[in-house]
Amino acid sequence: MKYTEAKEQLIQAWGNLGYSWGLNKTMAQIHALLMVAPKPLSTEEIMAELSISRGNANMNIRALLDWGIISRLSVPGERKEFFKSEKDVWALARQVAKERRKRELEPIIKVLREVNQVQTDGSEHSKEFKKVVKELKIFAEKSDALLETFIKAEESWFWNTVLKMMK
Amino acid sequence: MKYTEAKEQLIQAWGNLGYSWGLNKTMAQIHALLMVAPKPLSTEEIMAELSISRGNANMNIRALLDWGIISRLSVPGERKEFFKSEKDVWALARQVAKERRKRELEPIIKVLREVNQVQTDGSEHSKEFKKVVKELKIFAEKSDALLETFIKAEESWFWNTVLKMMK
DNA sequence: AGAAACTTTCAATAACTATTGAAAGTTACG
DNA sequence: CGTAACTTTCAATAGTTATTGAAAGTTTCT
Numbered sequence: 001m002k003y004t005e006a007k008e009q010l011i012q013a014w015g016n017l018g019y020s021w022g023l024n025k026t027m028a029q030i031h032a033l034l035m036v037a038p039k040p041l042s043t044e045e046i047m048a049e050l051s052i053s054r055g056n057a058n059m060n061i062r063a064l065l066d067w068g069i070i071s072r073l074s075v076p077g078e079r080k081e082f083f084k085s086e087k088d089v090w091a092l093a094r095q096v097a098k099e100r101r102k103r104e105l106e107p108i109i110k111v112l113r114e115v116n117q118v119q120t121d122g123s124e125h126s127k128e129f130k131k132v133v134k135e136l137k138i139f140a141e142k143s144d145a146l147l148e149t150f151i152k153a154e155e156s157w158f159w160n161t162v163l164k165m166m167k
Numbered sequence: 168m169k170y171t172e173a174k175e176q177l178i179q180a181w182g183n184l185g186y187s188w189g190l191n192k193t194m195a196q197i198h199a200l201l202m203v204a205p206k207p208l209s210t211e212e213i214m215a216e217l218s219i220s221r222g223n224a225n226m227n228i229r230a231l232l233d234w235g236i237i238s239r240l241s242v243p244g245e246r247k248e249f250f251k252s253e254k255d256v257w258a259l260a261r262q263v264a265k266e267r268r269k270r271e272l273e274p275i276i277k278v279l280r281e282v283n284q285v286q287t288d289g290s291e292h293s294k295e296f297k298k299v300v301k302e303l304k305i306f307a308e309k310s311d312a313l314l315e316t317f318i319k320a321e322e323s324w325f326w327n328t329v330l331k332m333m334k
Numbered sequence: 335a336g337a338a339a340c341t342t343t344c345a346a347t348a349a350c351t352a353t354t355g356a357a358a359g360t361t362a363c364g
Numbered sequence: 365c366g367t368a369a370c371t372t373t374c375a376a377t378a379g380t381t382a383t384t385g386a387a388a389g390t391t392t393c394t
Contacts, residue, residue, distance in 0.1 A: 003293045006285040010300065013278035020189060020271045024382075035303075038295035043341080053384045058342060079339055079392075087299065089306040104187045111180035118173040126170045128205035132254065133177065136202075139256040142326060149333045159309060165328050166316045191352075210371080220354045225372060227352095246362075246369055 007036060011050075021096055022103070023067070026052060027060045031069060031085055040073050040082035069095050090155040101147050109144060112137040174203060178217075188263055189270070190234070193219060194227045198236060198252055207240050207249035236262050257322040268314050276311060279304040 011032040018028020029050055034041060041049075047057045061083060064070040069092055073082045086092050116133050120126045150158065178199040185195020196217055201208060208216075214224045228250060231237040236259055240249045253259050283300050287293045317325065 001281065001285050003285055003288060003290075003296065006282040006300075007296060009278055010282050010296075013275050017271060017275045020267070022187060026382075036292075036296045036299050038291045054341085055343075055385065056383050059383090062342090081341080087302075089302050093306070100187070104184060108180050108184045111176055114168065115173045115177050118168050118170055121170060123170075124205045125203075129170065129174060129177075129203045132203050133173075135254075135256050139260070142329075145333060146329055149329075161332050162309075162313055162316075165332075166312060193352075221371085222355065222373075223353050229372090248371080 010036065022100055023063075024060070026050070026056060027063050030057070030060050031064055034070055034083060034085035035087060037084075040075075040084040042080045042082050044080070046083070067095065067099050094151055094153075097147055098151050101144065101151070105140065105144050105147065109137070109140050112140055177203065189267055191227070191230075193217070193223060194230050197224070197227050198231055201237055201250060201252035202254060204251075207242075207251035209247045209249050211247070213250070234262065234266050261318050261320075264314055265318050268311065268318070272307065272311050272314065276304070276307050279307055 011029050014032035014035070015025045015029040018031060019025050021028075023031070030046055033046060033049055043054065043057050043061065046052075046061070047054060050057075061070070064083075065072060070083050070085045073084055075082055086095070112133060116130075116137055118126070118130065118133075120130050178196050181199035181202070182192045182196040185198060186192050188195075190198070197213055200213060200216055210221065210224050210228065213219075213228070214221060217224075228237070231250075232239060237250050237252045240251055242249055253262070279300060283297075283304055285293070285297065285300075287297050
């Protein structure tokens with residue numbers, strides 16, 4: 001397989017994966033591009049490589065900055081701004097986990113806690129409801145604690161511990 | 168808070184969470200509804216509770232069956248079919264993990280393996296590319312192994328092990 | 335201050351995804 | 365078999381999200 005072809009395939013596949021991680025397709029593609037680029041790229045270069053418009057590039061670059069997984073960079077002597085990706089996959093995964101925890105897990109935990117306060121009126125419906133909510137709440141809180149551990153963990157420590165688990 | 172209000176809130180919140188887990192909104196809402204229902208529900212009941220059309224209900228019920236997180240159930244003497252959700256949150260999480268592994272992680276691993284075969288032509292671009300692909304591949308494969316452990320794990324064993332990790 | 339180089343915004347529109355509901359299909363019972 | 369009870373399909377449409385590109389905004393240099 002040739003390099004350019006491989007690169008396109010990776011960007012495509014990364015686009016899909018990123019999408020299921022809560023990024024959007026273009027965001028994930030820009031990210032993939034920056035991951036494999038040996039040098040920081042300018043907006044122009046990103047536009048050209050992915051054949052996307054200026055506005056689209058700008059919006060998605062901003063979103064990636066917002067997620068904290070790429071960074072802006074000024075090259076002395078150049079007016080343009082350049083962007084580079086965090087290349088450490090571990091740091092990246094951690095950042096994504098952090099964002100998703102904030103955006104997804106925290107809201108549902110909040111609702112589960114509120115909804116857990118409901119007065120049971122003695123009906124079968126409300127009893128079943130309480131039971132399910134309680135279980136979900138416990139599960140969500142445990143997951144949250146686990147995610148927190150992951151987010152704060154050292155890479156080698158984490159994989160070693162996991163390795164022990166797997167035996 | 169009143170029960171009906173609480174139920175609506177939960178279905179709403181679950182809808183959002185499910186969405187970020189790869190289900191779609193209606194799918195996740197039907198699932199939430201079946202989770203809190205003390206008895207299996209018919210298509211009619213689901214349609215009424217969520218105010219959705221027959222076609223929509225049917226399609227999303229099928230998708231949930233497909234994911235293996237609800238089941239069809241015939242009540243003797245009744246022509247109608249009823250549906251009930253797996254109520255064990257652990258089993259549910261495991262099933263979702265299994266599906267996502269199949270739908271998302273496996274395809275990217277396949278691509279990473281292929282793309283890892285690329286001939287490096289000695290250019291900086293292709294060297295950087297190789298390096299990144301290799302790291303991604305290692306990470307993805309480790310994650311896959313971890314997911315597999317999770318999917319096969321016993322609930323109490325899993326949380327105990329995790330608890331030890333967190334200390 | 336003016337002009338060039340660049341970035342950001344946003345209304346229009348394209349692309350995609352979800353939903354409806356009526357029609358076609360299936361099943362099961364008299 | 366016929367028909368009532370139910371399920372499935374699918375073309376039309378509504379709703380949502382992504383993308384464009386030109387205009388407005390900003391920065392930096394002379």
